[in-house]
Amino acid sequence: MSFGFFLREAIRALKRNAVPSFAALATTLVTVLLLGVFIPMVQATTGAANEVRSKIIINVFMKTDAKQADVDRVQKLIETQVPHVGKVTFVSKKQALARQREAGRGDFYDLLGSNPLPDTFRISPDDPENITAIRDALAPAKASGGRGVADEAIDEVRDRKEDTATLLSVTRVVKLTTALLAGLLIIASVLLIANTIRLSLYARRREVEVMKLVGATDWFIRWPFVLEGVIVGALGGVLAVLLLGVVKVAVVDPLAADFALIAAPDTMNFPLLIALLLFASVAVSAVGSGISLRRFLRV
């Protein structure tokens, strides 16, 4: 009896308050739609940014006359003494030359007659932010200014300073902006939904008052409202997801073949996104109507 009664009450209320209900539904739809577009976008952007950041490395050039013992010592130094090291690759003189030949510059080196390229360690940091720590460990600042090196066999430590700095600041800006936008969007949608619910409740505060006077318990009054919220949220969510699905199939999928950004590896898969959006829309409107009602229940 009870659940059927509450459901009938909720549907009756939806019919009688068609306009506010539609407004709530439209708000949920737009919000879910925006979130649905935004979440993959943010993920794709951070994915792309991360990819760029992962390219940040430090090159440690050995002196050209470095022996194998020197190389081993420096490798040990990097692996044990230097903090925040993510990955170390060693590029020997020969390998470096081979790479130059691959790049089509073999003639130039043949002309030289000897191999001027040094042995090189390429260090990628565990986190791009820590790149300065690695540089400081390998090339500590000298009291007289300038930089020395941690080992006499090291000729130079180069961190592509300018590239690194710009990359870091760009990715930081991208991260901050997306986080800020996402935060604003979430606040706006919560306020919108809460306001819509409050408006439709305000229109019915007299009804709630009468119910209380007849001896209805708080939950007896609340259930139909909560169910109403669930129905509105679910409908709005489903409609938004359908729209998203259409857009994905019609627009994004064909484009994905051409654009690297959209196909970024870290994008959430579609079913999970749908489930999340539906859950969020239902939960927000149900909890929203339940909570907004509190004010009017104090009779």
Add this chain to the structure above:
Amino acid sequence: MAATERHLRRRRHRDDPHRPSSAPHPPATGAVLSFSGVEMRYSATDVALDHVSFDIFPGEFVFLVGHSGSGKSTAMKLLIKELEPTDGEIRVAGRDLQRIPRARVPYYRRNLGVIFQDYKLLPNRTVYENVAYALQVTGGTRREIREKVPDILRLTGLSLKLHSYPDQLSGGEQQRVSVARAFVNHPPLLLADEPTGNLDPETSIGIMQLLYRINRTGTTVVVATHDVAMVDRMRRRVIELAEGRVVRDELAGGYAARREETTQEFGARLWGEIE
């Protein structure tokens, strides 16, 4: 009526029925409703009820009269536990209202029928649904509703208006719906706050007749009103409030001596006196 006689006997036993009741007193046993030393302050200077005491016994029909601002509505609001008194004790059927926790208030209210000046009907429900709601709230089954609602609507003379919405009814009819809703659970106590405040004299008599009929089934009825003419004609117990104090508590117009009237006789007398 047995309840009335019992109550009269009890009243005679007590020292002075007209005592100025500002002194706190222990609630009388058997009273369906008792105020003892009830004070209600809205602010430090605004005293709505100033140590009011009275008892109302089962089966009584009591008028609570006074000019507006005398504290009638405050007393009613205290009774439905919409407000809490700042001092004193209110007992309904022996239960101290102050001891009823917030969560139990709805269950307490189901034992009261409440009627308001502005009817307080649910605007988007038919007459039938409005009355049925009072039963649905208490978990009444569909069968119970199908049996009781037409019954009570017949009693209140609304059988032909079952499927009308409140705004399609006259004021008198709306008030009848609200009486029907208040009485459908057969509560032992019926409270009416200015039930005829928005109605013309003829319609008011009809409502009073209805309340009298309900009273004759054994239900205690308390009516707050400022309609002195109506009160005089009814010749029932009158508790008069002025500036938050009880200034009169008496059986108006020799009510005690009068034999029991049928509803028809009662109505005929009211109509006779209006003409």
